[in-house]
Amino acid sequence: MTLLSVQNLALDLPLPGGLMSALNPKSRRSLQIFADVSFTLNPGETLGLVGESGSGKTTLARALLGLTPTTHGTIHFDDLQRSTPADFAAMRGRTAMMFQDAIASLSPRMTIGALLTEPLTIHGQPRTPTKIADMLALVGLPPDFANRYPHELSGGQARRVGVARALVLNPKLVIADEPTAGLDVSVQGEILNLMTDLKTRLNLSYLIISHNLAMVRHVSDRIAVMYLGRLVEIGPTRQTFAQPLHPYSQRLIASEPLPDPRKRREDLAIKGEIPSLLNRPKACVFQSRCPLVQPICRNIPPELREITPHRFVRCHFAEPPTGAFP
Amino acid sequence: MNPPLLEIDALNITYHTDHGKLSALRGASLIARAGEVIGIVGESGCGKSTLAASVINLLPQAAEVTSGAVRYKGQDILALPPDAQRALRGQDIAMIFQDPMTAFNPVLTMGAQLVDFQHAAQISRAEKLNRARALLVRVGMPDPDLTLRRYPHQLSGGMRQRVAIAAALLMNPTILVADEPTTALDVTMEAQIIHLLRDLRRDYQGAILVITHHLGVVAELCDRVYVMYAGEVVEEALVDDLFHAPRHPYTSALIACDPGHFDEPTPILPTIPGRLPDLRNPPIGCSFAPRCPIASDICATRPPRVQISPTQSALCHKALHVGQLVTESLL
Numbered sequence: 098m099t100l101l102s103v104q105n106l107a108l109d110l111p112l113p114g115g116l117m118s119a120l121n122p123k124s125r126r127s128l129q130i131f132a133d134v135s136f137t138l139n140p141g142e143t144l145g146l147v148g149e150s151g152s153g154k155t156t157l158a159r160a161l162l163g164l165t166p167t168t169h170g171t172i173h174f175d176d177l178q179r180s181t182p183a184d185f186a187a188m189r190g191r192t193a194m195m196f197q198d199a200i201a202s203l204s205p206r207m208t209i210g211a212l213l214t215e216p217l218t219i220h221g222q223p224r225t226p227t228k229i230a231d232m233l234a235l236v237g238l239p240p241d242f243a244n245r246y247p248h249e250l251s252g253g254q255a256r257r258v259g260v261a262r263a264l265v266l267n268p269k270l271v272i273a274d275e276p277t278a279g280l281d282v283s284v285q286g287e288i289l290n291l292m293t294d295l296k297t298r299l300n301l302s303y304l305i306i307s308h309n310l311a312m313v314r315h316v317s318d319r320i321a322v323m324y325l326g327r328l329v330e331i332g333p334t335r336q337t338f339a340q341p342l343h344p345y346s347q348r349l350i351a352s353e354p355l356p357d358p359r360k361r362r363e364d365l366a367i368k369g370e371i372p373s374l375l376n377r378p379k380a381c382v383f384q385s386r387c388p389l390v391q392p393i394c395r396n397i398p399p400e401l402r403e404i405t406p407h408r409f410v411r412c413h414f415a416e417p418p419t420g421a422f423p
Numbered sequence: 424m425n426p427p428l429l430e431i432d433a434l435n436i437t438y439h440t441d442h443g444k445l446s447a448l449r450g451a452s453l454i455a456r457a458g459e460v461i462g463i464v465g466e467s468g469c470g471k472s473t474l475a476a477s478v479i480n481l482l483p484q485a486a487e488v489t490s491g492a493v494r495y496k497g498q499d500i501l502a503l504p505p506d507a508q509r510a511l512r513g514q515d516i517a518m519i520f521q522d523p524m525t526a527f528n529p530v531l532t533m534g535a536q537l538v539d540f541q542h543a544a545q546i547s548r549a550e551k552l553n554r555a556r557a558l559l560v561r562v563g564m565p566d567p568d569l570t571l572r573r574y575p576h577q578l579s580g581g582m583r584q585r586v587a588i589a590a591a592l593l594m595n596p597t598i599l600v601a602d603e604p605t606t607a608l609d610v611t612m613e614a615q616i617i618h619l620l621r622d623l624r625r626d627y628q629g630a631i632l633v634i635t636h637h638l639g640v641v642a643e644l645c646d647r648v649y650v651m652y653a654g655e656v657v658e659e660a661l662v663d664d665l666f667h668a669p670r671h672p673y674t675s676a677l678i679a680c681d682p683g684h685f686d687e688p689t690p691i692l693p694t695i696p697g698r699l700p701d702l703r704n705p706p707i708g709c710s711f712a713p714r715c716p717i718a719s720d721i722c723a724t725r726p727p728r729v730q731i732s733p734t735q736s737a738l739c740h741k742a743l744h745v746g747q748l749v750t751e752s753l754l
Binding site for chain 2: 149251284286289293308311314334335352355357358359365371
């Protein structure tokens with residue numbers, strides 16, 4: 098049984114048109130943010146969604162919670178299809194979001210205590226006297242933090258409050274958008290360890306969105322790679338990192354600078370840059386940077402295929418991995 | 424060995440804040456020679472940006488240099504009159520900033536700005552444009568003529584950073600300071616900028632200072648590294664020694680915390696418990712001691728700078744015994 102199931106989800110945003118488009122609505126152009134997104138998330142599982150800026154990861158996350166409308170496709174949460182605002186409102190008590198900028202996502206005029214109980218008020222749930230202290234304890238903060246204001250917190254403490262606030266309603270699914278962006282490496286581990294610990298204790302599912310591959314690798318069970326609004330590869334984290342099958346995943350992983358001067362990369366893994374959404378390549382989205390590009394890539398859009406069990410790749414030329422993996 | 428191009432000698436910088444004086448740099452020293460790529464690495468609040476700003480004396484108003492010197496080719500630039508300092512900036516010492524968006528004027532074309540940056544050069548406008556075009560080619564811009572006509576917002580972050588590097592190189596400076604040059608970029612762009620900087624150093628005669636919090640960038644790019652913590656340089660080493668035989672517990676801990684350092688996924692990542700000391704009231708002894716896994720009573724006293732080899736030193740009582748001990752105790 099799956100917690101979240103997404104089928105062929107797509108989002109097109111209409112572009113603001115000029116006078117001609119007002120007279121002739123058919124001439125209006127639209128911008129495709131993402132399309133053909135399908136994946137599932139099981140209870141207790143962590144899926145890492147990685148990709149570069151502009152690949153559509155954050156918009157996808159918002160769409161999953163009904164914060165952005167979609168143009169095609171279906172979202173099932175807890176085996177119920179969610180499409181209308183009322184559907185999403187009904188599931189919002191069991192989903193939560195940790196936003197990118199931890200301090201900015203906390204209202205500066207509310208105390209931490211008030212911020213932590215606000216979701217209970219909104220959802221009409223009773224609040225026990227010890228609720229605030231319990232939530233603070235859960236994320237490893239002392240109880241006197243309830244009277245502090247967001248500007249009095251360090252980046253790491255604000256993240257902890259963000260975790261506590263996300264968990265107040267006992268959600269099943271937490272979407273964490275760049276949970277460690279802007280944190281120092283010595284603090285990053287604390288937040289990730291906390292999230293891992295809470296996942297086991299509360300049987301949470303996470304969708305972790307990040308461009309930080311090294312981080313995602315340690316916290317995800319499965320990983321999904323997004324490029325220009327398409328999922329190009331999904332698979333178990335360990336196998337995907339050991340032997341990525343899509344040319345983009347291969348180059349993305351090889352681009353990551355390693356903290357070891359003996360492993361300097363002398364060859365450049367990927368040239369050029371991500372095309373603008375306005376100039377989305379036809380057929381395969383990666384064709385403009387792919388070294389293996391063939392005529393077929395410019396004519397026929399590749400499907401997300403299951404290359405070996407549990408590993409899905411959107412490439413005409415993807416082949417099963419060589420060698421055995423544990 | 425070459426004489427140092429740049430020598431920062433026991434620099435102390437204090438910020439006057441609403442909450443009292445804050446010691447941002449405490450006796451920081453650094454040497455950069457021609458042809459070297461120097462890394463300055465540390466976490467937020469360690470003073471690395473203050474150190475970078477001191478090299479071209481672009482310190483904020485609230486900063487006061489209480490003692491020490493910054494010598495460029497033997498001359499203390501902090502003691503120079505403002506005009507003379509200004510003449511050095513861009514000409515001899517150039518800077519690449521973290522955010523390539525705000526480094527350019529949004530209402531002027533790249534061409535106009537790249538010509539303006541050469542205002543001190545006694546050459547014609549056409550020659551300045553040619554020089555700008557040649558440097559854009561050098562930094563790998565695919566269509567330099569088009570780039571010269573573009574406004575900053577019309578270029579992507581990676582492209583703007585390339586133009587910023589070209590702009591910094593326009594006057595052929597002797598020292599290039601890059602403050603977090605890849606932090607605002609995606610990983611594939613980051614790799615390209617690292618390759619570009621690495622490539623430039625081959626025919627560049629000066630010294631490059633790279634300020635970063637990213638150990639991966641240091642490992643890929645630098646020859647020699649200074650690790651900073653709480654306003655002090657806690658370790659200085661060649662890049663290979665730094666990653667394979669660190670002598671300061673903070674360096675070991677920092678490397679151990681980097682998730683990129685593990686070949687296999689680990690369920691629990693190492694962290695450094697505790698936080699930075701309050702620099703309004705810096706500790707008398709070792710500033711890392713409260714967070715250090717191998718600290719003992721002696722660490723309450725001022726640590727010595729232990730010279731391990733001609734190229735490596737660490738500010739630690741136990742520098743000779745640091746090793747696996749630290750890494751193990753963090754897990």
